[in-house]
Amino acid sequence: MDFNHLTASRIKEIRLERGLTAKAVAQQLALSDSAYSQVENGHTDITLPRIEALAKIFQVSISEMFPxxxxxxxxxxxxxxxxxxxxxxxxxxxxxxxxxxxxxxxxxxxxxxxxxxx
Structure with missing residues (x-):
């Protein structure tokens, strides 16, 4: 598994730990549900700005976003x-x-x- 997929799995793990739905996170990122699903499934490259935005939504440090x-x-x-x-x-x-x-x-x-x- 490549680093992008590992990071995607970590993103989903943190979201679930926080009790957030994928739909709620997608809305906060101004993404469609399917586009956010692509992020969590590792089917799209995860950029630094996206990591920053997710860290803010999840209220975690950027370093916690990595697997x-x-x-x-x-x-x-x-x-x-x-x-x-x-x-x-x-x-x-x-x-x-x-x-x-x-x-x-x-x-x-x-x-x-x-x-x-x-």
Whole structure:
């Protein structure tokens, strides 16, 4: 399963945890029910602006929007960074577990996208 599908599954998981219907979330995003269904099923690319909007709707940090991935001795998740069963230096997951770092990266990406359109 690719990262987009994993993120889509996480979005659905958070929505259900919050007791929200797909229809209610679709309305808040100004999407049709079927378009939102495509997001939750991983049939459409999930963009950073969409992640930001969903995080606001769900009232969670952006890092919580990303899936937990278990890879052998490491468990990666957006909320706690990396949990390691053996000693390890900081990883990129630790970097992205920090909301300040995520915000900085998102600003860089937004700047690049704005400049790309010029």
């Amino acid at each position: 937990t991935i278990n890879n052998g001795s490491h468990t990666y998740n957006g909320d706690n960074g990396v949990n390691v069963s053996n000693s390890s230096n900081h990883t990129i997951n630790n970097f992205f577990a920090d909301n300040d770092n995520i915000s900085k990266v998102m600003e860089i990406i937004k700047g690049a996208l704005v400049n790309k359109g010029k």
